Amino acid sequence: MTSTTARAAPRTRRRIAVRGLLGLLALFVVAEIVSRSGIVPEAYLPPTSIVLVRVGELLVSPEFLGSVLATLGAWAAGLAICIVVSVALGVVLGSSSAVYSGSRAVIEFLRPIPSVALIPLAMLVLGNDAEMKIALIVFSTTWPVLFNTIYGMHDVDPVAKLTARSFGRGRIATLFEVSIPSAAPFIFTGIRIAASVALIVAISTELLAGASAGLGRWMLDASATGNRPDLVYAATIIAGLLGLAINGVLVLIERRFLAWQPALRQTGSGS
Template structure:
């Protein structure tokens, strides 16, 4: 029956409907402004032309290869960030002494914008995929790291004490209680980092001007005569990729962690 989940599903459909309405309204405004000549077409082409160009690019092999290169750098950087952040987060969350010892360093590094490190990383690693992946990894580490630490702090102390009372050691408590309880927080951190990683992948290509990818396509289009339509078509592709990635990760969270309160309430 899943009666408690019906209001949540209805609310979710309403949110999707409102989101679609917002997209349609934004499309209509851009189309009207472009067609009416309120803004020069070289600055803001009609939305229909931009979408048509974005659809046309789906048949361009070289463009798709560039998108594939961006997604490869995105996946590699995000994967490295998870591999680094989860163990470090478990260590810092489990050992307050270690957390206190490195807290100043972490708080110093976290606010540094990744794009500001492009010149330094380029000097160290050269102008290639390595630099892009390094910057993506650096920016993507923080949400996963802090979500892991926070998740450990939210673990039920009674469950941990119960296992200790039955003679289970620290590794067993970590694997049987803390890690399963922290997993939804880690997943949420990965979802946040996935968006950051995509932004960094495109931005690094745009600002550095090397390699291949979606950002390189947009950077080259911005230098061409009347290239605004291609730039905006690239923006459409970047936004669409972000939506698809976020949707897939949200779906995975709902399937992997049905025991969390919000999942039980939604009847997922």
């Protein structure tokens, strides 16, 4: 990467961030005007100014923060299990065409099943507590990590593997020293996708299944008791900010540990 490109990358990121903030500000202004003018009743679309005040109040509310932590706990546990299982399984399937061919029918049967369709079964087997959320998160996030790992293993340069073998490296050593590092960008892309999916599934499960705790449960209670759309909108904004923060942290990790990728060296965007 040239010095000019290195200097331009931060400016590009700042320009993109400013444009995003301006777009968000425009959306808030339009929503405020629509609500204040009466085009949409405030019972359905509260003024943005009121919603933003509620956001600030919720961010210092112990009860609300406890619900957020319950959601994040299930999110983290489900995602961690998914990464361990899916990466290991993807490495095995990606390294052996015979194993992949033998398991492909099962994978293609399970993959199209929506996670929300499994909520009744999960409630019957696991109840409606954290175990249910974690199980559904693992199921829904398995596929992006699994398939990205498989694609990454298939994309490994065969010359690199032959070179390692010619230097006396065994099959296992070649796997850990050549194949997995080469597939790492694919794997991390799958993890980034899975992280967003996990948060969506966690909140959706809490809303649809009436979990005992969590952000989705808090939103369900706010909408059912007292008819407080401003609180529901505020919680929704905070949920979006959580997703944005999670993605931002993963982008930073990607830049830190996968900086050797050509795309990251050239643009520094990582997104």
